[in-house]
Amino acid sequence: MINNILAWLTDGAHWQGYDGITRRLLEHVAYSVTALLIAALIAIPLGLYVGHTGRGRFLVVNAVGAARAIPSLGLLFLAFFWLGPRLNGDIAFLAPAGLVLVVLAIPPILSGAYAGVEGVDPDARDAAKGMGMRGPQVLRHVELPCALPLIMSGIRSGMLQVIATATIAAVLGLGGLGRFLIDGLATQDFPQTASGAILVAVLALVVDLALALVQRSVVSRGLTGRYGTVQTFDAGTGAEPPAPALQPSGSEEPPQSGG
């Protein structure tokens, strides 16, 4: 069986053309990145606003929790039946899938952004005010940089969610790597199905790794304690794991599943 999969994956013909792996891979990346960017454009400003002002916090916390309970497969079909008949051509299946991808990516990014701002050390905020910074300046120069680790982990959760959902969105006729899984299951072509599964898993791992590197480069070294030349303390050798308070505060962003 493993040999059949390897044979399928290494067959050059499977990598080329309209149904080729290369094209499906690029489609998958294109859908995922587009959906994530749109979701981030909505969720990050909203999250920063909620975290900075505290307004609508209750609403956001509960909406994020509730969104996790909604099954993505059901949401995809509902969107398809709701939007599909109103549209024509390719858009009829692209739009519902795209909408669901964006909707599912918003909660993790939103909660990362608001929890990040909310969790900023009050002393740092007070110091910024004491130095004469106004609200927007505090947000831009203190709260945003300090919130970046949680914003980035929200983006990573959102990206995994989008990659996973884009895979199952192939049932609606969307392109991407999900095609190999859905078509393979339908025609009982197990080598193709399994190859698709492996490709999707590798894509998720590689994208998450890439975002981890982005996180490493954008988060201030003052926050991570990771300095290039000056060895201050235990840099990089497995610093003390974060210890949350005994009572869960509810402001921490738990990791979100790939769905």
Add this chain to the structure above:
Amino acid sequence: MTWLRDHLGDVLDLAVQHIYLAGVPLILGLLIALPLGWLARRYRALYPILIIGTGLLYTIPSLALFIMLPLLLPIRVLDPTNVLIAMTIYTVALLVRTVADGLGAVPDAVNQSATAMGYKRGRRFVSVELPLAVPVISAGLRVAAVSNVSIVSVAALIGVQQLGSLFTDGFSRAFVEPILVGVVACVLLALIFDGVILGATFLATPWLRAGKASG
């Protein structure tokens, strides 16, 4: 709503199957994550290895995991056990960190007091550290429960029956009502799981209320 009235029995059967596929992995996952989380605390070098390892498992999209597991284990894709194992893997992936962090949040003074009172390591873990870590572990378990209920529905695509089957049936017959019923049932089930865990946490943490009751 006539469809629901006519098919209530079927929906309940699917819900029972859904509870089994999402609930059993929660218990199994917790049982596996407890010793792993303890190891991650006890041997600091293991912490990053366990956290990164379980984090990697978590990145694998569910449909891909359902299809890949039968390559590694002697089970068939269609086998409900396949889904059970996949969900257990996700639960463990989520809970190892929670358990390790929960144990890490137990104050040193408490552990030292227990040791001074003659508690050996094993008994201290069971009767001091674990009870005090319950609120943190419970928060992780709630997230795992809700996402399990949602992820299990994807298994309809590989033909394993549960509430998600209502989505694929409704889609193939171009009939919205089963899909709506399925979504609502999944959300209700997630709420029930959440409520059960909250109730169990309440019962397991009398110490949280002890101060208020006496003073």
